Amino acid sequence: MFSGNVPTDLIKDNAWKYLDPMLNHFLGFNRTAESIYNELWGGAQGLLAMVQYLKDFVHQYEVDGALLEGKIKRLVNAIQTQYVAMIRSKHTHF
Numbered sequence: 797m798f799s800g801n802v803p804t805d806l807i808k809d810n811a812w813k814y815l816d817p818m819l820n821h822f823l824g825f826n827r828t829a830e831s832i833y834n835e836l837w838g839g840a841q842g843l844l845a846m847v848q849y850l851k852d853f854v855h856q857y858e859v860d861g862a863l864l865e866g867k868i869k870r871l872v873n874a875i876q877t878q879y880v881a882m883i884r885s886k887h888t889h890f
Contacts, residue, residue: 811857
């Protein structure tokens with residue numbers, strides 16, 4: 797979803813209406829932290845591609861960072877939750 801190029805033909809005032817549904821679809825209100833994490837680490841175009849896409853999109857369309865705050869918190873929570881679970885799992889196998 798985030799491996800493509802940022803569109804260049806959006807009207808700046810409508811850019812959030814384009815990005816918001818993408819993020820909602822990816823982060824989903826009913827998706828587990830595990831499913832979000834697994835998709836992020838599922839390939840070379842995972843987390844790095846998402847970060848680059850968001851960076852480019854926000855810069856190009858001057859998206860207010862406050863709009864992204866809740867979505868980024870959900871993303872970070874998914875990463876932290878799964879990372880902690882992975883570390884705990886590794887320590888219990890010794």
